[in-house]
Amino acid sequence: xxxxxxEEEIELMRExxxxxxxxxxxxxxxVAPGVSTKELNRVAETFIRDNGAIPSFLGYDGFPAxxxxxxxxxxxxxxxxxxxxxxxxxxxxxxxTFYKGYNGDSAYTFPVGEVDAGTRQLxxxxxxxxxxxxxxAVAGNRTGDIGHAVQTYVESFGFSVVRELEGHxxxxxxxxxxxxxxxxxxxxxxxxxxxxTICIEPMINAGRKDVxxxxxxxxxRTCDKRKSAHYELTVVVRNGHAEQLSxxxxxxxxxx
Ligand code: MG
Ligand code: MG
Numbered sequence: 001x002x003x004x005x006x007e008e009e010i011e012l013m014r015e016x017x018x019x020x021x022x023x024x025x026x027x028x029x030x031v032a033p034g035v036s037t038k039e040l041n042r043v044a045e046t047f048i049r050d051n052g053a054i055p056s057f058l059g060y061d062g063f064p065a066x067x068x069x070x071x072x073x074x075x076x077x078x079x080x081x082x083x084x085x086x087x088x089x090x091x092x093x094x095x096x097t098f099y100k101g102y103n104g105d106s107a108y109t110f111p112v113g114e115v116d117a118g119t120r121q122l123x124x125x126x127x128x129x130x131x132x133x134x135x136x137a138v139a140g141n142r143t144g145d146i147g148h149a150v151q152t153y154v155e156s157f158g159f160s161v162v163r164e165l166e167g168h169x170x171x172x173x174x175x176x177x178x179x180x181x182x183x184x185x186x187x188x189x190x191x192x193x194x195x196x197t198i199c200i201e202p203m204i205n206a207g208r209k210d211v212x213x214x215x216x217x218x219x220x221r222t223c224d225k226r227k228s229a230h231y232e233l234t235v236v237v238r239n240g241h242a243e244q245l246s247x248x249x250x251x252x253x254x255x256x
Contacts (some may be wrong), residue, residue, distance in 0.1 A: 004195025016104030
């Protein structure tokens, strides 16, 4: 049984949502060919701490950094490294904050310089599928309605949904119930109720859906070596339509 959040809790989660959103925008400002993924992590960690929050990924189950940074065929949970981004890469940046007792969690896949048309379409479709998921995240629907909305949209473009990972409830814990798969059947899964706070986060592959776990025990990569994209927002379930607690506006409108 998932306990809905109070409006006071939702407000604190909105503060986290805005902070992760602004952090991703800071990262986006410096994504360019020649920049190391470690540098992206450094900028994010500094920004989070300067705002009085804690980077919640750092130390989570032993994860070594503030950000998960996943390049090209890495789907999620990539480690920041000395790798220098290059023209045509895509880099998925997943960010978590802990602030005033609650968590924020969002992700965005950035193109590095100019990317080819197929890659651009993968990014656009994955992000659009997240909004399709959010449209389905209304009280009275079920988690399967979200997954179904994401899956049918991305598969109509020939892309595939990673099955091994999913979205999740969020609150005092970064990962709470219910799980929110990116595939599924209408009317199946856990019931969505007003005040439920969830992260919807499609992980979409350009090619086949199959993934494997790298030897470091964290990084998830596509088996066919083709690219994968990841976008994530935190929303609160309401009657009629979900309300976003995090946003890509800071990234896409260059607002501060
Ligand atoms: Mg995340
Ligand atoms: Mg998440």
